[in-house]
Amino acid sequence: MARSNTRDEILAAAARQFAAAGFKGTSLHDIAVEVGCSKAALLYHFDSKEAILTELCAPAIAELAELDTRLTALGPESARVAAIEGFVDLVMRYRKEIQVIYGDLPALLEQPAFQHVQLMTQRLQECLAGSSATLTTQVAAKIVLAGVSATAFACTDHSDEDLRPALIEAAGRILAPLE
Structure with missing residues (x-):
């Protein structure tokens, strides 16, 4: 049995x-x-290793899609704040899944279940960078996305209650004020 x-x-x-x-x-x-x-x-x-990965990451991807939808209804400043807080919350909740995704990102984005993740991540980056989208603001947005993810699964010696506000504050410091 x-x-x-x-x-x-x-x-x-x-x-x-x-x-x-x-x-x-x-x-x-x-x-x-x-x-x-x-x-x-x-x-x-x-059916396959890919099917396991897809099911493992499905809840995180669904929440990323919800965040993506929420951001489209907001103005630039509100969207940026919501993007930072929403992304930090997402990463904190799905640390292991995010670690897996970032560890093999290029290969995973080729999987059918992950192709739309790249588009949502691009929109999140644009929301963080703002409409000016200079090279510096684009780089800052990428640093926030990568840095929040890497830091969340590297800082296991800190509680979520301490780490979340620190990640949000650091992300805000990295990003230039919106014009």
């Missing part, structure tokens, strides 16, 4: 494996061994 939580165990093991070895560096066999099941049992629950 199959364990009822095998699917969840597969997702948890995949998250750990992807975070440690990257998406490309993790095999279905690695995940199956950690779960204690056969590769065939794993494939019963998921």
Whole structure:
């Protein structure tokens, strides 16, 4: 009789494996061994390694889409504040998934389930940079996106309650005032 939580165990093991070895560096066999099941049992629950990754990241991608939608209805200054706070909250909530995505970003963006993530991230960057979109403001926006993500999963020695406001304040400092 199959364990009822095998699917969840597969997702948890995949998250750990992807975070440690990257998406490309993790095999279905690695995940199956950690779960204690056969590769065939794993494939019963998921069609492929890509399907595991897609399901793992689906909640984070859905929240990114919600943030993207919210930002379109706001003016430039309100959108920037909402973008900073929304992105920090998203990263804090999905640290492992973000670590996996950033670890193998070029390869992952080629996966069908992640193609729209690149567009949403571009719109988020534009919201952070503002309408002037000089090279300096574009670079600052990219630093905020990459820096918030990297810092969130590197600062495990700080509580979320302490880290969140520090990330928001630092992001605001990096970005030039909107014109």
